[in-house]
Amino acid sequence: MEVNNSVAVVTGGASGLGFATAQRLAANGASVVLVDLNDEAGVEAASKIGTNSRFIQCDVRNPGAVESAITGAYETFGRIDVLVNAAGVGTAGRVVGRDGSLFDLDLFKFTIDVNLIGMFDVLRHVAGRMAGNEPNSAGERGVIVNVASIAAFEGQVGQAAYSASKGGVVGMTLPIARELADLGIRVMAVAPGVFATNILSMLPDKAITELENRSVFPKRLGDPEEFAQLVQSIVENPYLNGETIRIDAATRLPPR
Numbered sequence: 349m350e351v352n353n354s355v356a357v358v359t360g361g362a363s364g365l366g367f368a369t370a371q372r373l374a375a376n377g378a379s380v381v382l383v384d385l386n387d388e389a390g391v392e393a394a395s396k397i398g399t400n401s402r403f404i405q406c407d408v409r410n411p412g413a414v415e416s417a418i419t420g421a422y423e424t425f426g427r428i429d430v431l432v433n434a435a436g437v438g439t440a441g442r443v444v445g446r447d448g449s450l451f452d453l454d455l456f457k458f459t460i461d462v463n464l465i466g467m468f469d470v471l472r473h474v475a476g477r478m479a480g481n482e483p484n485s486a487g488e489r490g491v492i493v494n495v496a497s498i499a500a501f502e503g504q505v506g507q508a509a510y511s512a513s514k515g516g517v518v519g520m521t522l523p524i525a526r527e528l529a530d531l532g533i534r535v536m537a538v539a540p541g542v543f544a545t546n547i548l549s550m551l552p553d554k555a556i557t558e559l560e561n562r563s564v565f566p567k568r569l570g571d572p573e574e575f576a577q578l579v580q581s582i583v584e585n586p587y588l589n590g591e592t593i594r595i596d597a598a599t600r601l602p603p604r
C-alpha cells in the first residue's frame with residue numbers, strides 16, 4: 349500500500365516510536381491521527397507534524413474512549429488505511445520479591461490491559477472501518493502494524509507481565525492476519541530491541557550503557573527513525589503478512 353495519500357492512525361503517537369512513525373508517514377504524504385493518553389505531548393506532537401495531522405486524546409484501556417477516538421479519526425479524514433498500534437507501558441516487578449512480597453496483581457492486569465487488550469480494542473474498531481474501504485489495485489483495504497517487543501521471546505527477570513503482554517501481541521498476529529485476509533487487510537507485528545525513547549527513562553544511566561553494550565552491531569540503542577523506516581516498508585510491501593519482525597541489532601538479552 350502506498351503511504352502517499354493514505355490515512356494512518358498511530359496510537360502512542362505523542363512520543364517515541366509512535367511519534368517517529370507518524371512523522372515519517374506524514375513526511376511521505378500520509379494524513380495522520382495521533383491517539384494517545386498524554387494530552388500535552390499529543391497536542392505538541394501534532395503541531396510539530398503539521399496540518400496533515402490531528403491529535404485525539406484517549407486511554408486505550410477505556411472501551412468507550414477507544415470507540416469514539418476511532419470514530420473521530422475516521423470522520424476527520426474520511427477513511428483509515430493504516431494502523432500503527434504503538435501505545436504501551438513498560439512495567440517491572442518480581443514474582444516473589446527479595447522481601448517476600450508478591451507481584452502486584454493490579455500491576456499485572458494494568459500491563460495486559462494497556463499493551464494487549466487496549467491494542468486489540470483499537471485494532472477491532474479500525475479493522476471494522478477498513479472493511480468499508482474500496483480495495484486498491486492489489487486488493488488491499490488496510491495494513492495494521494502492532495508493536496510487540498523482543499521481551500516476547502527473551503523476557504528478563506522482572507518482566508513477567510510485560511513479556512506476557514507482548515507475547516500476546518505476537519500470538520494474535522497470525523490468527524488475525526488469517527481472519528482479515530478475506531478483507532484484504534494485512535496484519536504484522538514488530539518486535540523492537542532497545543530504542544532511545546521515554547520508556548527507558550526509568551532506567552539509570554549505568555543500565556542504559558549495559559543495554560548498549562549488549563547490542564551486537566551496531567553497538568548502540570536503536571534510533572526511533574530506524575523503527576519508523578521498518579513500519580514504512582511493512583506498509584509498502586504487499587507480501588509481508590502474519591509475521592513478527594525483530595529490529596534489534598542482533599540483541600539477545602540475558603536473564604538479568
Ligand SMILES: NC(=O)c1ccc[n+]([C@@H]2O[C@H](COP(=O)([O-])OP(=O)(O)OC[C@H]3O[C@@H](n4cnc5c(N)ncnc54)[C@H](O)[C@@H]3O)[C@@H](O)[C@H]2O)c1
Binds near residue numbers: 364541548
Ligand atoms: N523503546 C524501546 O526500547 C521499546 C522496546 C520494545 C518495545 N517497545 C514498545 O514500543 C511501544 C512504544 O514505546 P516507546 O518506546 O515509544 O515509549 P514512549 O513512552 O515514548 O511512548 C509510549 C506512548 O504510549 C502512550 N500511552 C501509554 N499508555 C497509554 C494508554 N493507556 N492509552 C493511550 N496511550 C498510552 C504514552 O502516553 C506514550 O506517548 C510500546 O508498546 C513499547 O512497549 C519499546
